[in-house]
Amino acid sequence: MTADRPLRTAEVIAVGSELLGSTRLDTNSLYLSEKLAALGIELRAKAVVGDSRDDLAKIFRQALDRVDVVVLTGGLGPTDDDVTRDVVGSVLNLPFTEDASIVEWIEQRFSRRGMHMPEVNRRQAMVPRGAIVLDNPNGTAPGLFIEHEGKVVVLLPGPPRELQPMFERLVAGPLGSRSGSERIYNTVLLTTGRGESHIEEAIQPIYSTWREETPPIETTILATPGQIEVHLSLRSDDPVKAKARLTSAREALVAALGEAVFSLDGRPMEQILGELLRDRGLTISAAESCTGGLFLSRLTDVPGSSAYVLSGVVAYSNRAKTDFLGVSPDLIAAHGAVSEPVAVAMADGIRSKTGASFGIGITGIAGPDGGTPEKPVGTVAIAVVGPDGAAKVRTLLLAGSRSMIKFWATQAAMDVVRKMIVRDEAVCRH
Amino acid sequence: MTADRPLRTAEVIAVGSELLGSTRLDTNSLYLSEKLAALGIELRAKAVVGDSRDDLAKIFRQALDRVDVVVLTGGLGPTDDDVTRDVVGSVLNLPFTEDASIVEWIEQRFSRRGMHMPEVNRRQAMVPRGAIVLDNPNGTAPGLFIEHEGKVVVLLPGPPRELQPMFERLVAGPLGSRSGSERIYNTVLLTTGRGESHIEEAIQPIYSTWREETPPIETTILATPGQIEVHLSLRSDDPVKAKARLTSAREALVAALGEAVFSLDGRPMEQILGELLRDRGLTISAAESCTGGLFLSRLTDVPGSSAYVLSGVVAYSNRAKTDFLGVSPDLIAAHGAVSEPVAVAMADGIRSKTGASFGIGITGIAGPDGGTPEKPVGTVAIAVVGPDGAAKVRTLLLAGSRSMIKFWATQAAMDVVRKMIVRDEAVCRH
Numbered sequence: 001m002t003a004d005r006p007l008r009t010a011e012v013i014a015v016g017s018e019l020l021g022s023t024r025l026d027t028n029s030l031y032l033s034e035k036l037a038a039l040g041i042e043l044r045a046k047a048v049v050g051d052s053r054d055d056l057a058k059i060f061r062q063a064l065d066r067v068d069v070v071v072l073t074g075g076l077g078p079t080d081d082d083v084t085r086d087v088v089g090s091v092l093n094l095p096f097t098e099d100a101s102i103v104e105w106i107e108q109r110f111s112r113r114g115m116h117m118p119e120v121n122r123r124q125a126m127v128p129r130g131a132i133v134l135d136n137p138n139g140t141a142p143g144l145f146i147e148h149e150g151k152v153v154v155l156l157p158g159p160p161r162e163l164q165p166m167f168e169r170l171v172a173g174p175l176g177s178r179s180g181s182e183r184i185y186n187t188v189l190l191t192t193g194r195g196e197s198h199i200e201e202a203i204q205p206i207y208s209t210w211r212e213e214t215p216p217i218e219t220t221i222l223a224t225p226g227q228i229e230v231h232l233s234l235r236s237d238d239p240v241k242a243k244a245r246l247t248s249a250r251e252a253l254v255a256a257l258g259e260a261v262f263s264l265d266g267r268p269m270e271q272i273l274g275e276l277l278r279d280r281g282l283t284i285s286a287a288e289s290c291t292g293g294l295f296l297s298r299l300t301d302v303p304g305s306s307a308y309v310l311s312g313v314v315a316y317s318n319r320a321k322t323d324f325l326g327v328s329p330d331l332i333a334a335h336g337a338v339s340e341p342v343a344v345a346m347a348d349g350i351r352s353k354t355g356a357s358f359g360i361g362i363t364g365i366a367g368p369d370g371g372t373p374e375k376p377v378g379t380v381a382i383a384v385v386g387p388d389g390a391a392k393v394r395t396l397l398l399a400g401s402r403s404m405i406k407f408w409a410t411q412a413a414m415d416v417v418r419k420m421i422v423r424d425e426a427v428c429r430h
Numbered sequence: 431m432t433a434d435r436p437l438r439t440a441e442v443i444a445v446g447s448e449l450l451g452s453t454r455l456d457t458n459s460l461y462l463s464e465k466l467a468a469l470g471i472e473l474r475a476k477a478v479v480g481d482s483r484d485d486l487a488k489i490f491r492q493a494l495d496r497v498d499v500v501v502l503t504g505g506l507g508p509t510d511d512d513v514t515r516d517v518v519g520s521v522l523n524l525p526f527t528e529d530a531s532i533v534e535w536i537e538q539r540f541s542r543r544g545m546h547m548p549e550v551n552r553r554q555a556m557v558p559r560g561a562i563v564l565d566n567p568n569g570t571a572p573g574l575f576i577e578h579e580g581k582v583v584v585l586l587p588g589p590p591r592e593l594q595p596m597f598e599r600l601v602a603g604p605l606g607s608r609s610g611s612e613r614i615y616n617t618v619l620l621t622t623g624r625g626e627s628h629i630e631e632a633i634q635p636i637y638s639t640w641r642e643e644t645p646p647i648e649t650t651i652l653a654t655p656g657q658i659e660v661h662l663s664l665r666s667d668d669p670v671k672a673k674a675r676l677t678s679a680r681e682a683l684v685a686a687l688g689e690a691v692f693s694l695d696g697r698p699m700e701q702i703l704g705e706l707l708r709d710r711g712l713t714i715s716a717a718e719s720c721t722g723g724l725f726l727s728r729l730t731d732v733p734g735s736s737a738y739v740l741s742g743v744v745a746y747s748n749r750a751k752t753d754f755l756g757v758s759p760d761l762i763a764a765h766g767a768v769s770e771p772v773a774v775a776m777a778d779g780i781r782s783k784t785g786a787s788f789g790i791g792i793t794g795i796a797g798p799d800g801g802t803p804e805k806p807v808g809t810v811a812i813a814v815v816g817p818d819g820a821a822k823v824r825t826l827l828l829a830g831s832r833s834m835i836k837f838w839a840t841q842a843a844m845d846v847v848r849k850m851i852v853r854d855e856a857v858c859r860h
Contacts, residue, residue, distance in 0.1 A: 018650045018661075020463055020473050026456070029478075033450060043450050044485055048459075049475040055496065059475060062492045066485065220448045231448075286744075292730025293723025296744045300722025301833050303798050311750030313743055314716075314726045320741030320784060324754065354750060368733050403731050 006180025007152060009067040010041045013059060015075035015084050016158060017050035027160050028073050035167060037184040039176045040235070041069055051081045061091050068151055069175065074158030076141035078121040084155055085126060085144070092148050094128035102133065106140055134170045138162045145174060152178065181237040187246045189230040189253055190263035192415050196223040202256045203230065210249060217249055225404040226411035227269075262418060270298040273414045276421045277308040277357075282387070284417070285356035286312040287325050287346035289337065290364035290380060295410040310354045315346065325349030338363050338375055340393045343383035351385050358420075359385045362413055364396075366405045380409045384416045386424075392416055436610025437582060439497040440471045443489060445505035445514050446588060447480035457590050458503050465597060467614040469606045470665070471499055481511045491521050498581055499605065504588030506571035508551040514585055515556060515574070522578050524558035532563065536570055564600045568592045575604060582608065611667040617676045619660040619683055620693035622845050626653040632686045633660065640679060647679055655834040656841035657699075692848060700728040703844045706851045707738040707787075712817070714847070715786035716742040717755050717776035719767065720794040720810060725840040740784045745776065755779030768793050768805055770823045773813035781815050788850075789815045790843055794826075796835045810839045814846045816854075822846055 012029050019026070026048075033043040044067055049055050056075075063070045075084030089096055102125035103117075110117040124141055127133055134143030139162040144155040154171055156163045191199060200221060210217035215235050222229040232249055236242035254261050263272050277284055286295045296312040299305055313324045318337055321327040327345040335341045343361040351359025364380030371377035378398040385391045394416070398408045442459050449456070456478075463473040474497055479485050486505075493500045505514035519526055532555035533547075540547040554571055557563055564573030569592040574585040584601055586593045621629060630651060640647035645665055652659040662679055666672035684691050693702050707714055716725045726742040729735055743754045748767055751757040757775040765771045773791040781789025794810030801807035806827070813823040824846070828838045 017648075018652055020459075020476065029450075044482065045477060045479040045489060046450065047475060047477045052474065055474055058492065058496055062488065066488055222448055288723070290730075291727070292735075292739070293718070293725070293727035293742060293744065295723070296746075297721070297723035297727050297836070300720075300744075300746065300796075301836070303832055305722075306746055306800075309722070309744075309746050311744050311746050311754065312723060313754070314723065314730075314739075314741050316726075316730065316736055316739050316741050317784075323783065324741065324743070353753065354747075366730075370736075402733055406727070406731070 005150070006182075007041055007068040007175065007178050008180070008182075009044045010036050010069035010071060011044055011063040011067045012046040013056075013063060013070065013072045014046070014048045014158070015051070015056060015072060016048075017081075019048045019074070020050055028156075028158070028163055031160065031164060032071055032073075032167070034186075035172060036069070036071075036175075037186065037233070039172060040179045040181075040183040041175065042184065042235075051075065051083055053083050053087055056083060056087045057091050060087060064091070064148075064151060064153070069154070070151070071154045071156065073156050073163060076124070076143070076155060076157050078118070078123050078140070082123070082141075085123075085128075088144075088146070088153060088155060089126075089128040092128065092146065092153070094130065094146075096126045096128055098122065099125050099127045099133060102127070102142055109140060132174075134166050136162055136166060138165065143170070145171065182235055183237070183239065183242070184233055184235050185239070185242040185246055186231065186233045187250055187264075188232070188266045189250060189257075189261050190266065190269075191228045191230070191257055191260040192226060192262055192269065192411055194228070194257075194260045196221065196228055199228045199230070199257065199260070203253055206252050206256060207232075207249075217245065225400055226408040259419060259422065262415065269411055269414045269418070271302050273418050274299060274302045274305055274308060276418060278304070280421070282357040282421070283308050283310050283355075284358045284360065285310045285350045285354040286360040286362070286413075287321075287350040288312065288314050288360075288362050289316060289321070289346070290366040291362050291406050291409050291413075292316065292366075294406050295360060295362060295413055298410055298414075310356045311350075313350055321346060321349075325353070336375070338365055338379060338381060340381045340383065340395060343381035344385070344391045344393055347383040347385040347391060357387045358417055360413055360417070361385075362409055364398075364405070364409060366402045366409075368402060378405055380405070380412075382409065382413045382416060384413070384420060386420050392420060435580070436612075437471055437498040437605065437608050438610070438612075439474045440466050440499035440501060441474055441493040441497045442476040443486075443493060443500065443502045444476070444478045444588070445481070445486060445502060446478075447511075449478050449504070450480055458586075458588070458593055461590065461594060462501055462503075462597070464616075465602060466499070466501075466605075467616060467663070469602060470609045470611075470613040471605065472614060472665075481505065481513055483513050483517055486513060486517045487521050490517060494521070494578075494581060494583070499584070500581070501584045501586065503586050503593060506554065506573070506585060506587050508548070508553050508570070512553070515553075515558075518574075518576070518583060518585060519556075519558040522558065522576065522583070524560065524576075526556045526558055528552065529555050529557045529563060532557070532572055539570060564596050566592055566596060568595065573600070575601065612665055613667070613669065613672070614663055614665050615669070615672040615676055616661065616663045617680055617694075618662070618696045619680060619687070619691050620696065620699075621658045621660070621687055621690040622656060622692055622699065622841055624658070624687075624690045626651065626658055629658045629660070629687065629690070633683055636682050636686060637662075637679075647675065655830055656838040689849060689852065692845065699841055699844045699848070701732050703848050704729060704732045704735055704738060706848060708734070710851070712787040712851070713738050713740050713785075714788045714790065715740045715780045715784040716790040716792070716843075717751075717780040718742065718744050718790075718792050719746060719751070719776070720796045721792050721836050721839050721843075722746065722796075724836050725790065725792060725843055728840055728844075740786045741780075743780055751776060751779075755783070766805070768795055768809055768811060770811045770813065770825060773811035774815070774821045774823055777813040777815040777821060787817045788847055790847070791815075792839055792843055794828075794835070794839060796832045796839075798832060808835055810835070810842075812839065812843045812846060814843070814850060816850050822850060 132145040207219040346361030361383040367377030562575040637649040776791030791813040797807030
């Protein structure tokens with residue numbers, strides 16, 4: 001093995017007709033991309049193919065021709081639709097033999113549930129010659145690890161809860177020992193409140209020089225509603241140097257972008273804000289209209305958030321704004337439900353009723369209907385009343401679908417709170 | 431053209447390094463899969479490839495070898511990273527010429543913003559011989575439609591808001607006229623409240639016979655937390671017969687699955703419930719603990735939901751349960767915050783305070799901490815008080831991550847309301 005050149009490139013092939021045109025996020029490719037990069041193996045392409053033997057054979061053969069490692073996920077079950085094992089064996093021209101220990105193990109799994117193993121499950125025990133069988137404690141389909149003419153082929157079950165522990169325990173080690181001394185190092189910055197072109201303009205002169213350095217740092221900018229991500233990556237055989245270079249690169253970006261940067265490691269806004277609140281013993285409550293509960297739902301996605309989230313009111317109707325939050329009907333009549341004074345009154349109301357450090361008020365028009373020439377769809381007023389009782393208020397005009405506007409509004413509201421906490425401390429420190 | 435055999439199969443190739451290892455949902459493939467199926471063209475595989483010319487050339491050449499239609503998305507911009515146009519032209523061996531009208535059009539786009547067109551944008555005007563240029567009113571990158579030796583190659587811009595109108599206006603027509611008389615017809619059922627194996631067991635004897643019929647109906651079962659989807663599809667040249675067969679197939683499944691089926695067309699639960707409420711002039715309010723606002727956030731994702739969503743309280747703390755909802759501290763002390771009596775008191779409280787037809791109370795342990803031997807993580811009590819003031823209450827034990835438990839709890843709560851409305855009418859009708 002040591003005579004072989006190191007494994008550097010990989011392709012992932014996901015097998016299953018149900019994956020074509022699926023609405024589900026392909027978490028396996030994402031997971032494998034990260035894990036392979038950590039081993040110094042670059043994911044060059046990924047493919048999704050139905051249960052057709054012919055298509056899979058061609059795609060697998062072609063991938064094997066292009067890259068050093070081919071990872072196939074799914075299609076390892078006992079039925080006729082599960083073609084991966086057969087196709088890989090026949091493309092590599094490996095004869096199959098039944099592995100008695102796998103048959104026994106599958107039989108035990110069934111008998112523990114008081115059932116007989118259906119004959120069809122014997123297929124799962126067929127092993128191509130020379131393949132290493134990968135145990136699957138979380139399902140019936142074992143994986144396979146095959147070395148073939150200096151390349152590696154890995155077959156993994158499709159369900160993430162079977163695939164991930166199998167990769168971690170049984171695949172990462174053998175792959176890493178064959179991938180040479182280089183590794184791929186990554187870091188990511190998350191920003192909010194500024195557009196993609198602003199971010200690009202501010203950092204392009206900085207990152208463009210990194211491409212010329214040895215080894216180069218690759219920079220990728222990804223824009224999503226409410227958030228711009230800046231990804232940096234670097235291939236190196238020196239972990240200490242690589243990490244130091246990424247850290248100083250990140251610092252250069254932070255210096256250029258200032259407080260638009262909210263996360264230095266990919267943690268989402270709700271977690272960043274949650275930690276700021278928790279570490280300072282601060283609490284938060286929210287009164288939401290157009291975001292319909294999403295602000296607090298995001299905050300409470302974080303484990304342990306009950307330490308700082310007190311409570312909230314979803315005040316979709318004017319009556320709820322008055323009954324639950326004490327917003328005066330006259331104020332609503334004078335300024336309209338979507339207005340800065342009403343947002344402030346909502347924030348004040350929820351804060352004083354719950355005794356929270358921060359009270360949030362969000363009112364707006366998420367669309368697609370309800371807009372007017374003065375207050376078009378996407379108009380959102382956000383108010384935050386802080387520990388000193390002073391209010392910070394702003395009106396945004398957001399673009400996109402209803403759910404994009406809802407998300408963006410909650411992101412902006414969390415960012416106002418984040419900046420109030422961070423700026424306050426910056427002032428205190430001077 | 432008429433001499434050519436009809437286009438039946440397709441592959442989608444998404445180009446862009448940022449798509450490998452991205453956390454984003456690949457909406458383009460999903461969109462194209464549905465649109466191509468509607469034209470009778472089956473998506474056989476999809477691929478994602480970085481910006482490497484070499485990789486893309488190989489993957490494109492291989493796709494062209496396997497299928498009738500290759501759709502490439504992304505990589506049409508003006509920079510060196512945008513390799514799609516060049517690679518396709520060189521694999522097909524087509525010489526490029528600059529299209530003066532595209533140059534002019536891009537120049538106008540820039541001058542409207544008071545800018546000069548950068549020289550680099552000329553690349554976007556290079557057109558392979560014989561290609562039809564597809565206008566892009568929503569961006570600078572035009573698409574291309576190329577017929578080549580009986581096959582079709584389509585180049586589309588990556589952003590969905592540019593890709594979708596271009597496909598709809600300029601690609602669907604020409605593709606449809608070359609795809610013969612067969613079309614692929616689909617339908618989908620959504621169920622909740624029963625596990626995948628229950629659904630499979632109930633319908634397997636039914637759908638297994640459909641595979642033997644001519645033409646066969648393909649059945650796919652997809653499980654996600656809180657929801658099982660049953661997809662049916664059929665290739666036919668007779669739209670009336672095809673739709674009638676799918677309708678009767680769907681009816682056979684509904685008869686077997688009963689009220690577990692909540693959607694006959696893919697509309698999500700929040701929309702189904704919203705329409706039930708709106709059509710009957712009913713209203714809803716919710717008191718949420720462990721779901722943290724997600725119940726109302728989902729309901730208010732639906733446009734027009736302000737007609738039936740009144741308001742809600744996120745009562746994370748015991749104090750909020752008492753202050754906002756009038757839940758007695760003694761009740762909480764006697765049964766614990768996560769209990770059926772407290773869920774009922776929350777539902778009663780929010781209903782009477784807001785005057786809604788339905789009041790919902792949800793209290794549980796979303797984890798990962800906070801479980802006890804009697805009430806482990808995933809324990810959720812759900813209460814619904816209906817228009818007659820009677821309560822329906824149930825306790826679930828849900829599995830999975832915190833956000834899965836939150837979603838599942840909101841799905842189950844919506845399903846209780848749905849069944850109360852539907853059953854009530856079933857009773858009245860008899």
